[in-house]
Amino acid sequence: MKLKFDFVTNSSSSSFIVVWPFKIKTLDDVKKFIANQNYAKILFDDARTQIPLTTKKKKLLDKITTEVSTGYIEKQLDNQQYRKQFMGRHKISQEQFYNDHSIQMIFYNEERKKDWDIAASIANDFIKDLKDTDYIYIFEIEDDTEVGSKMENGRIFHKLKNHRVNKH
Numbered sequence: 001m002k003l004k005f006d007f008v009t010n011s012s013s014s015s016f017i018v019v020w021p022f023k024i025k026t027l028d029d030v031k032k033f034i035a036n037q038n039y040a041k042i043l044f045d046d047a048r049t050q051i052p053l054t055t056k057k058k059k060l061l062d063k064i065t066t067e068v069s070t071g072y073i074e075k076q077l078d079n080q081q082y083r084k085q086f087m088g089r090h091k092i093s094q095e096q097f098y099n100d101h102s103i104q105m106i107f108y109n110e111e112r113k114k115d116w117d118i119a120a121s122i123a124n125d126f127i128k129d130l131k132d133t134d135y136i137y138i139f140e141i142e143d144d145t146e147v148g149s150k151m152e153n154g155r156i157f158h159k160l161k162n163h164r165v166n167k168h
Contacts (some may be wrong), residue, residue, distance in 0.1 A: 010113055012095060013142040013168045014152050017067055017126065020135045039151055052134035055127070056097040060136070063068045064123035065116070067138055071165035073118055082111060126163050 024030060025049040027040060034040040053060055086107050087097055097103055130136075143149035 009046055012144075012152070013140060014063060015067060015071070015165040016139045016141065016157055017064060017163045017165065018137050018139060018157050019130060020052070020137060021072070021131075021133065024137070025047075034156065036156075038147060039156055042147070042151070049138055050137055051137075055130045055132050055134060060122065060127060061123055064127060064136070065120045068122050068126075068165055069116060069119035071167045072148050073115070073122065081110075083107065086110065099144075122163070125160075 020029075020033075025043065027044045030040040030044045030047065031037070046142065053063055057063070083097070087094065090098075090103070090106075092103060097107070097112060127136075141148055141152040143152045
């Protein structure tokens with residue numbers, strides 16, 4: 001089951017966490033990996049506005065985890081099953097759960113922690129093999145235009161290590 005952690009809008013977008021083997025300085029740096037000239041220009045313009053992340057930054061895992069947590073994540077257990085397990089662990093009835101705001105807050109805090117742990121695990125797997133010379137860029141791509149839709153739904157970063165954060 002997929003669950004959305006963050007604000008939901010009607011527009012569709014994805015962010016792509018992309019590992020570049022060097023810092024992007026010129027349009028040609030992007031064209032080495034992105035064949036489509038229009039896409040390369042859009043990504044270059046976006047990259048110029050970013051301060052890329054590196055493996056040397058202490059908060060790299062937190063930044064990647066935060067980005068992953070803003071999208072949908074495949075979870076092993078859906079919300080209803082998790083609630084049943086919670087009620088069983090705490091020996092409370094469904095009526096108690098729905099009538100006691102403090103119990104609900106405990107549940108939602110516990111669930112948020114579990115969701116953060118899942119996002120952190122995904123982020124940790126993503127960054128574990130990075131080199132000291134790698135630069136990480138986060139590109140937000142919306143499908144509100146034909147070009148954006150093709151970029152978001154295509155395999156634009158197939159030549160680079162990347163992780164798509166689906167925000168549909």
